[in-house]
Amino acid sequence: MAGFAGGFYVLGGGVTASEVQEQRDRIAELERQVSELEEQAAAADDGAADDGTGPDSGTAGDASVRIGVPQGWDETVAASQVWAQALEATGYAAEIVELPDIGVLYAALANGEVDMSFGSWVPSNQEYIDQHGEDLEDLGSWFDEARMGIVVNEDAPITSLAELADHAEEFDGEILGIEAESGLVWLTNEEAVPAYGLEDLTVSNGSTADLLEDVAQAVDAGENVAATFWSPHWALDELPLRFLEDPEAAFGEPESIHAYARDGFSVDQPELAACLTEISLTAEQVNSMVNTALTDAGQGDPAGAQQWLAETPDVVCEALS
Known part of the structure; x- marks a missing residue:
């Protein structure tokens, strides 16, 4: 159910013993996944040192960008596919890295396993942001509604x-x-x-x-x-x-969706980082993006993303247009 599925799904009434155990099991599984990501990141760093390459490539034409996507977050899947297509059109090598959930995404950003993500809901994800804050860069909100x-x-x-x-x-x-x-x-x-x-x-x-x-x-x-x-x-x-208007704010204030990156991304990719901070979409644009850049199965659709970019060219900064 898109971003709010992750940000709000756990709200509810009393917590049972079985739910407590489920949470413990989930935490153990997340810890295992984080350990695997750390091992993979270390291996990738070793390989980059051996061949003189890595994520810090500089400019389009020789730069790779790994975009982390939590499974099931439709707006993040769509946005990632759209900007992957925009990046590739200007010479970047864009790779979409699917991750099992939002917690693993933040760990992957902090460990450098992925370079950036379009899936940070603020304030819903504030706990993860606080946990990994020293290893993250906020590239700004791309949707505030x-x-x-x-x-x-x-x-x-x-x-x-x-x-x-x-x-x-x-x-x-x-x-x-x-x-x-x-x-x-x-x-x-x-x-x-x-x-x-x-x-x-x-x-x-x-x-x-x-x-x-x-x-x-x-x-x-x-x-x-x-x-x-x-x-x-x-x-x-x-x-x-x-x-319907909500004058009593029963459903809370609107949230923002931010792009976050690994620490050092704006130094390694200054032009791209500056470009990403310029992204700002309306609700109409985001809803049409999700409707166009996703398949019926909820997967990113490259052809649909290209179509949406062609129909909405003003959303991309000059560096990527």
């Missing part, structure tokens, strides 16, 4: 969550939700419902795929629909949906 909330069909009779309770019957008394353990549903039940007096509405639970299908069917039928949602998301580019 990441958010969660409740969307409705574009022609719905309300514009704010403050109006939803009075119009509950027009939405069949239901807010469509995703998985019950998700942070988005937790915020809906624990923050939005009491803040806006939505106790008479049912917050349903189901898979993300089910929610998307139900929303699409309601829109096609011309019916009103209210659903938990997040941005960026490809469906916001495909379906006539809009977020």
